Amino acid sequence: MTALKRIEREPLWDLAHAQLRDALLAGRFAPGTVLTLRALAESFGTSITPVRDAVTRLVAQGVLQQGPRNAAIVPQLTARELADLTVVRCALEGQAAREAARRRNTAGLERLKSLLATMQSLISAKNLESYLDYHRQFHFEIYAMSGIPILVETIENMWLRCGPVLSFVIPEYVVLLKGWDHHTAALKAIVAGDADAAEREIVADITEAADYLASLADANGQLRRPLRETMVAS
Amino acid sequence: MTALKRIEREPLWDLAHAQLRDALLAGRFAPGTVLTLRALAESFGTSITPVRDAVTRLVAQGVLQQGPRNAAIVPQLTARELADLTVVRCALEGQAAREAARRRNTAGLERLKSLLATMQSLISAKNLESYLDYHRQFHFEIYAMSGIPILVETIENMWLRCGPVLSFVIPEYVVLLKGWDHHTAALKAIVAGDADAAEREIVADITEAADYLASLADANGQLRRPLRETMVAS
């Protein structure tokens, strides 16, 4: 009886959490937007109770900031906060890359090679939208290879925090790269089981992207938002 | 008008969150205990709504695990999970020690020296209860010196996850140490601005404590709970 998928009645607040999470990660909410419970509830077609649970969870994860009067606002990263996040990401993702090089397996390596090939073809085709998806999958395939769930979970949290900023700037950054990139080098290092090189390449990948983002900050340390359609809580 | 303290009406769910957090950290809940909303609400003397918010937040932070039927249960760390947590802690706290050595200031160093002196006197007096408080303060004084709030916040999260296990085993471990310890060495390294040594000592402090804990695990990888009074949800 494995033909039938298990019916799982997921709670409403779980669905709301997933939707908000994806929207944040995709940058569909303008930084600084205040999310009101009743507005979100109306968008979802539920009462405010499940929405409140979802927002509480996001705030606890640090994905949403809490403004005055405990209002949930979409975080607006300063250049300083981005630099801090970069330090934490380098420590976590560098360590994950080390462990991945140590505990590599053939199945995972095949998936990484496939993902990398897809990424390169998407760059050539200038399909930068779906490139982001595969870029994320590539990184987390490495991190999952570390075999340390808590590490992967923590890294995911950091990506969520800088997601709204990162997700729409990377495409423009990617096209600046000429042929050789740190992703290819990182995969080669992991295949060779070279933990030092794997960490070095991942850290370089993170810091170079962060440096590019920091160069876009204005005099106040605010990261300007590029011109793109954004969605606010209606 | 600075004589009067500002009256701030903290929400009930915030108070409940703080109480549960402290109880977890102090190990007053036996691992594996299922926390029911109505029982907790009765203990707090409130309705289940604020308690639900507090539990939701703790689950989102990874401090509480969610069992079947979304029940919140006090996590029961396996030896494997403890090892994973140790890897993450070494990456994060090692990096924080590096930054602290780089951005050290005299005021913070004075506080560290004072804390260390208190710790040593408490060990001599065999007052292991309050030693834990100062031990925690010493570590986080270092991490705060890094000047990276997100890093400190993430480290706090990791301490909360292994808090119930760590808090009652360290005292027995401390008395095994002869005179020289990694805390003294870490402080000396930070004073000297030696980032490498600071990271090395902090990592050694973490791993040695973790190794001691791992030696207490039974054949199933479960960390046995020492004989001590525990509190369950009434």
Next chain:
DNA sequence: TTAAGATGTTTGTTATAACAAACACCAAAA
């Protein structure tokens, strides 16, 4: 004696109403 089914209880989920603090808007006085 054992197993299957019915039943009552427990427990997380959701909707709703009431509440209080904060905000916005407007009018009146200086």
Next chain:
DNA sequence: TTTTGGTGTTTGTTATAACAAACATCTTAA
């Protein structure tokens, strides 16, 4: 014109009731 005071609205917080799924318990039939 500016400031002060009042008023209505917005918004997070809390309590409560109803609901459904899961669990435990007991009864009944083989």
